[in-house]
Amino acid sequence: MLYEELKDRFGEEVVRHPSVAKGREDILIGYLERIKPKVVLEIGTALGLSSAMIAKHAEIVYTIDIFAHPLRKEIWRYLGVRDKIKDFVLNDAEKKELCKEIQFDFAFVDGDHSFPGVKLDLDCVKDKCDKILVDDYKVCKCVEELVGNVEGFNKEYKRGFAYLERK
């Protein structure tokens, strides 16, 4: 399992950061296998564990976070996916601009889990791609409400993830 391998290799820092790799990677990988995306936008990089999983199933991953972490590039190199990942450390205004500029066919939203944060991230991606996966649907009530408000998409919910696919 990726998480156990990285924990052994990189230690406590891997344990300290939240990640879908901690027990729910099968859901993310299941969607990647089903969707077969080419270019993916991820919001919420953390240590880059989900970015690495996405990179194994896509040609390019754009990933955005408000914080830099030196270990993420080391992890990507260790896993052999560094070349496929374009990472950005941006504030919300800059993130909004980047999302307008780039083209992507799948978005993974796992950044700021506050109501305005999730709203902004959904607004950044919902007119740009037809497939969106949002994490922590069950943990944050606001995700449930905001995903419910997005029109024009079929929605399914699995172990904390909300998946939206354009009708």
Ligand SMILES: C[S@@+](CC[C@H](N)C(=O)[O-])C[C@H]1O[C@@H](n2cnc3c(N)ncnc32)[C@H](O)[C@@H]1O
């Ligand atoms: C749950 S972690 C991401 C975990 C990662 N996707 C994974 O599964 O390995 C959430 C990340 O979102 C970042 N974040 C918080 N606010 C943000 C914002 N406004 N825009 C982008 N990222 C943000 C945090 O710094 C944190 O690294």
